[in-house]
Amino acid sequence: MKLPALIMVGLVLAPASAAAQASTWGNGFGFQWQIGYKSVGGGYGDLLTDGIDADINIFYNHNKLRIGGGGNFVSLNVVEPLQDESVSSVELHAFLGYHFLRGNFQPYVQGRFNFVRMRPEGHDFDFDPEAPPEDPEEGENLADRRAGFGGGLVAGFEYRLSRKIGLEANASIDAFATEEVDLAEIEEPSLQGTFTDGNRWGFRVGINWYP
């Protein structure tokens, strides 16, 4: 009985306390580095499993709003029997967030618009390895790539350690659709079909820096 009461008291008092500190935190630019875990479901879930992801952003705080953009990078594992293969997901995103509180504790929710690119990292997905592109440039990836768009939600909180530094933890979920991936060229009976969409969930922790 005591714990719910304390939570209630905290929720009542926190906004006033945060409001008092908000002016000291101020608005301005910040950098964000996060690392976490991401799992794939939906259509792509039949091909990809999960991976460690990193999220790097630059943002601007204006009162309770946070607007920003950045990149999300993850190397996704492939299901058996290609478990040694991996697929790179490079995502550029823009986001708009609302912080329910300002001050040292800032729970928030954030909407994201994502531009996603999926590219195999190994050679199993060189769909036509016998006929590489003519005159490939140095560093050109012979494997195919698929681009698409998606959107998602991020919910979490930031705990400000000082005017310069804050810790952050969040969970995320998103859906995306890409150009079609057709695995017909891969001579693996258990991995056939086409893939065009999927969803992902994950969680991250990180650090915010306010220069």
Add this chain to the structure above:
Amino acid sequence: MTGVRFLAAVGIALAGVVAPLSGQLAATRSFEIGPVGAVDPLVPVDTTLTDGPDPDSTTATVAERLVAGARLGSPTTAEEADGPAQQAPQGFPPNADVWGASPNVALGIGEILIVNVIPWAFNEYARNANFSQVNPRSWYENVKHGFTWDDNNFSTNMFAHPFHGNLYYNSGRSNGLSYWQSVPFAFGGSVIWEFFGETHPPAINDWIHTSIGGIAIGESLYRISSTVLDNQATGSERIWRELGAAAMNPVRAFNRLVTGRIGKVYDNPTNPWDHIPPHLSNVLSTGVRVIQDEGRERTDEEGNVVNDGAQVGAFFEVDFQFGGPFQIDRKKPFDFFVMGLQINTKDKQAIGRWQIRGSLAHWDLKRSEDVHHRIFLSQDYDYLNNNAYEFGGQSVSGVLVSGWQLSERWQLLTNVNATGMILGAVNFDGASLQDFPTQERLREYDFGPGVGTQLGGSLVRDATRLVDLSYRVTWLWTVNGAVLTTDEGQVEDNSRHRIQMLRARLRVPIHRNFHLGFDWTGFFRDTRFDDPDFADDLHQFTRELRVFGAWSVGRGSAER
């Protein structure tokens, strides 16, 4: 005169900065900046002054004094040479530098990230490169793998990377930090890219050349852009000056923009060495070059032979000198530096030469009426790339520069260098067999540290260098490369390269600022192996003859 100086400076920017950015990464020849070349280590590029010598100036060069009848050893005190003490412009915080930039490490770090994101995005989205799929897995693998070597083109490793390093450096330098305070930005920005900006294992050669080369290029471009900026200018002149400086130093322009200084009218630096030094010269040369290689066959990336017989082409050359070796007593890095850039036609790369010599410190050995001996510690950057040979590296040199006043009109300038090459590179066909973790091409050059020496002399009459002679020798010990395939498989042996360059140049004055020039350059490369049974010694001899016309643009006094 202001316009001429501005145009000359912008010309350097266009040749040295804009062209590489537009994809004309390239290269050619020459060892001009050798101990006694046009950009010989710490020897004036040219002493012909458009404004004419100022005999009363306390900062006049040796040649200026000579022309004016002044004695060579006339004392130039530190106070006279340095001008007023450095201070922030009026209206700026006291900790701001002479250009009004307050120290801002955070902004500099943020700019490093931006400087890394731009090429990453280009590789990922424009090139669809196979090394830009970065993620925590690649970062972990790179950290676990540690440094290795890579097989990029010579121009990529020895030119493009140092040029990119200059952006890291200027992220600190143009944010109110000094030369030494900005050094960590060059090393830090590069190491971030190597470990986290690409999936390829980090390359130690990239880190060294990007960082140290970036410092040399970065400080040079910072100083050159300073000569173009004028905080007192308004209107269209101000716009053109800011644009010109931005072409040379985009990071600095960005910082002037975000701090509001780009359109603000405020004081220029009071010390000329922070703005426009009393001696500033450009020598623009153009002419014909004939280069002939003997002893080996070179091919381009498509396998075409590129050094078949004598090759004739045109060249355009810019030799820039900031300050003078005997002028300055202030000991800030690059208060005196020389930079040479050569663009070639009919060669595998457009940019055939980019060399920089910047003073880090100096000490007087002797200073009298007739002779001046001064020792410099200098930072050197070399990039020589043409159909016949490739040579470059990052070095630190001790240089003894001497000036003798022979008569009222004649003067002799000499220099003797001892050079330690931190990491150099020279063409060697055996390097193509070197195995790399992510090999994509056959590398055509070896990496290794080295030592060397340079000797040079110039005969000067009436402030014009009529005769130049120079000799440079560098020994490189291969630490990566020099692999040969035998019946027993791939065998690696310790190899040593001796690179010698000899040059003679003659200039004939035609009119006040114009002269005709002739020079001959010999490039000798000898490669030896510790095990004489491993492979035969290799010898290469390349000779180049140039005939050119040159135009000197410069100034001899601090007044604008």
